[in-house]
Amino acid sequence: xxxxxxxxxxxxxxxxxxxxxxxxxxxxxxxxxxxxxxxxxxxxxxxxxxxxxxxxxxxxxxxxxxxxxxxxxxxxxxxxxxxxxxxxxxxxxxxxxxxxxxxxxxxxxxxxxxxxxxxxxxxxxxxxxxxxxxxxxxxxxxxxxxxxxxxxxxxxxxxxxxxxxxxxxxxxxxxxxxxxxxxxxxxxxxxxxxxxxxxxxxxxxxxxxxxxxxxxxxxxxxxxxxxxxxxxxxxxxxxxxxxxxxxxxxxxxxxxxxxxxxxxxxxxxxxxxxxxxxxxxxx
Amino acid sequence: xxxxxxxxxxxxxxxxxxxxxxxxxxxxxxxxxxxxxxxxxxxxxxxxxxxxxxxxxxxxxxxxxxxxxxxxxxxxxxxxxxxxxxxxxxxxxxxxxxxxxxxxxxxxxxxxxxxxxxxxxxxxxxxxxxxxxxxxxxxxxxxxxxxxxxxxxxxxxxxxxxxxxxxxxxxxxxxxxxxxxxxxxxxxxxxxxxxxxxxxxxxxxxxxxxxxxxxxxxxxxxxxxxxxxxxxxxxxxxxxxxxxxxxxxxxxxxxxxxxxxxxxxxxxxxxxxxxxxxxxxxxxxxxxxxxxxxxxxxxxxxxxxxxx
Numbered sequence: 269x270x271x272x273x274x275x276x277x278x279x280x281x282x283x284x285x286x287x288x289x290x291x292x293x294x295x296x297x298x299x300x301x302x303x304x305x306x307x308x309x310x311x312x313x314x315x316x317x318x319x320x321x322x323x324x325x326x327x328x329x330x331x332x333x334x335x336x337x338x339x340x341x342x343x344x345x346x347x348x349x350x351x352x353x354x355x356x357x358x359x360x361x362x363x364x365x366x367x368x369x370x371x372x373x374x375x376x377x378x379x380x381x382x383x384x385x386x387x388x389x390x391x392x393x394x395x396x397x398x399x400x401x402x403x404x405x406x407x408x409x410x411x412x413x414x415x416x417x418x419x420x421x422x423x424x425x426x427x428x429x430x431x432x433x434x435x436x437x438x439x440x441x442x443x444x445x446x447x448x449x450x451x452x453x454x455x456x457x458x459x460x461x462x463x464x465x466x467x468x469x470x471x472x473x474x475x476x477x478x479x480x481x482x483x484x485x486x487x488x489x490x491x492x493x494x495x496x497x498x499x500x501x502x503x504x505x506x507x508x509x510x511x512x513x514x515x516x517x518x519x520x521x522x523x524x525x526x527x528x529x530x531x532x533x534x535x536x537x538x539x540x541x542x543x544x545x546x547x548x549x550x551x
Numbered sequence: 552x553x554x555x556x557x558x559x560x561x562x563x564x565x566x567x568x569x570x571x572x573x574x575x576x577x578x579x580x581x582x583x584x585x586x587x588x589x590x591x592x593x594x595x596x597x598x599x600x601x602x603x604x605x606x607x608x609x610x611x612x613x614x615x616x617x618x619x620x621x622x623x624x625x626x627x628x629x630x631x632x633x634x635x636x637x638x639x640x641x642x643x644x645x646x647x648x649x650x651x652x653x654x655x656x657x658x659x660x661x662x663x664x665x666x667x668x669x670x671x672x673x674x675x676x677x678x679x680x681x682x683x684x685x686x687x688x689x690x691x692x693x694x695x696x697x698x699x700x701x702x703x704x705x706x707x708x709x710x711x712x713x714x715x716x717x718x719x720x721x722x723x724x725x726x727x728x729x730x731x732x733x734x735x736x737x738x739x740x741x742x743x744x745x746x747x748x749x750x751x752x753x754x755x756x757x758x759x760x761x762x763x764x765x766x767x768x769x770x771x772x773x774x775x776x777x778x779x780x781x782x783x784x785x786x787x788x789x790x791x792x793x794x795x796x797x798x799x800x801x802x803x804x805x806x807x808x809x810x811x812x813x814x815x816x817x818x819x820x821x822x823x824x825x826x827x828x829x830x831x832x833x834x835x836x837x838x839x840x841x842x843x844x845x846x847x848x849x850x851x852x853x854x855x856x857x858x859x
Contacts, residue, residue: 271749271751271752272749274751275749275750275751275752278751278754278755279660279661279750279751281653282653282656282657282660282661283657283661284653285649285650285652285653285654285656285657286653286654286657286658286661286662286670288650289650289651289653289654289674289677289721289722289725290670290673290674290677292677292718292721293673293676293677293680296680296684296685296688299688299692300684300687300688347581347584350577350578350581350582351578351581351582351584351585353578354575354578354579354581354582355582357578358575358578358579360579360582367586368582368583368585368586370845371585371586371588371589371590372585373841373845374589374838374841374842375585375588375589375592377772377775377779377837377838377840377841378589378592378779378834378837379778379779379780379781379806379833379834379837380682380779380781381779381781381806381809381810381830381833382592382596382779382830382833382834383592384809384810384813385595385596385599385809385813385826385827385830386591386592386595386596388813389595389598389599389827390591390595393818410588413584413585413588414585417585441567441570441571442571442574442575443570443571443574464679467679468679468681470681471680471681471682471683471684472681472682473681473682473683473781473782474682474781474782474806474810477810477813477814478813478814500681500683500782503683503684503687504683504686504782504785504786507687507690507691507786508786517691520687520691521691524683524684524687527681527683527684528680528681528684531679531680531681531684532676532679532680535675535676535679536676539672539675539676543672
């Protein structure tokens with residue numbers, strides 16, 4: 269009898285943990301949505317900030333985040349996929365495989381602010397790109413590289429060996445097999461990884477603090493070498509700089525809601541795609 | 552004629568072979584980029600931190616009790632920042648370890664198939680919320696709320712930062728711990744049920760011990776995540792660079808110091824190099840955590856007879 273009571277209590281505690289975890293998600297979304305929704309309007313999304321950041325819209329920050337996402341993907345996606353192809357298709361010697369695997373794992377664990385410092389020292393100073401879209405994109409790109417590599421690797425490994433063998437048997441070379449057979453088959457999985465990393469890049473702040481972001485620019489950036497406003501950095505700056513905390517907090521709520529919706533939609537799509545992908549493979 | 556065509560066929564074959572080799576080589580070079588970046592980061596951190604190590608000895612830097620980088624003369628004692636990082640992260644552990652492991656147990660043991668399909672994505676979505684949003688949530692909502700609730704003088708303090716970080720690290724712990732639990736073979740449970748144990752006894756005495764090192768990996772990586780987190784602690788922890796006396800003191804963890812001060816530190820000055828030294832220490836700490844996690848999880852996979 270006693271052990272059944274223990275079981276009830278134990279399972280009760282475990283259930284409470286689950287509900288608390290999930291309620292955090294809804295609390296965060298709820299508070300930000302309730303206070304942010306009033307701020308958002310067509311004008312807020314499409315116009316420039318006015319009156320020292322206390323009025324107007326946040327269009328340049330939205331555009332800036334878009335540039336940074338595109339820039340980092342242009343760098344990280346080809347590199348990540350190429351790395352995954354090498355690791356899965358050309359199956360290098362085991363010590364090479366281990367070396368690269370360990371470095372990917374550790375790169376994934378490096379704190380994001382360290383990528384910012386690396387970007388500052390290498391891209392901003394050493395290569396002379398300055399505080400710019402390109403420096404920020406590269407820093408963000410290195411940050412998500414491990415994520416893209418492991419997603420692409422998983423997708424490539426899920427392609428059945430027999431398809432490769434069939435292609436090689438009819439006389440295709442290794443490269444032809446990879447290009448025409450393996451990569452297209454793995455594409456949905458790779459895409460899921462890319463979408464997930466878009467969500468990650470859009471929300472990262474620390475790597476762009478000293479490499480790309482600025483609180484205010486006039487108009488829109490006109491070259492890859494110009495500074496840029498970005499949604500996450502804008503939230504931070506609104507909360508910690510300036511002299512009208514009340515008005516700025518309201519705008520920050522609006523930015524937060526935009527960023528949160530963006531990330532939630534993007535990761536929702538990725539999670540849905542992966543689910544479909546997995547059920548397809550299991551069927 | 553025949554000889555020429557044979558020769559051209561041969562050279563065509565050679566061409567394809569060379570082309571194939573070139574592709575392989577290109578991929579190999581690109582694949583080493585991740586290694587190159589990791590090594591690059593280490594080199595950059597060392598290079599940029601070196602000048603401060605030449606001026607101060609490591610002991611004074613790491614165990615110095617005062618961080619006054621802009622005073623004249625400046626003091627570069629990182630100790631309060633290191634303590635702050637651990638203080639806040641250990642607090643976060645008190646939140647994310649029970650919640651994370653509890654949630655993992657729920658998903659793995661109690662949830663029906665349908666519930667699993669709902670809860671697992673929700674945990675993943677919680678993990679995908681950017682740290683700046685957590686920071687904003689902590690600063691704009693949690694801090695004023697806790698200040699009123701607990702009657703503390705400042706809402707932005709180590710306690711609020713721990714709570715926010717804890718919420719943030721929970722999905723990391725949940726996902727990894729849940730993975731570990733799902734690797735425990737069915738036969739373990741069946742054997743336990745067969746000798747008359749109920750579900751709770753099976754869970755606490757068979758499944759959790761079997762998944763123990765996998766769960767430890769989850770905790771280690773959760774800690775690593777908490778220590779390296781920047782924006783949340785920058786916004787919520789309060790920012791005072793002193794050794795905390797209570798959970799309700801404002802603190803300045805290492806990441807927050809780097810993020811807050813790098814913008815103002817003149818490039819090539821002592822302050823700039825000192826901030827890189829902090830980043831180097833931070834890198835070493837998270838590196839050790841990650842290696843430990845890797846080591847423990849490998850042992851776990853061997854123990855359960857999974858491929859390493």
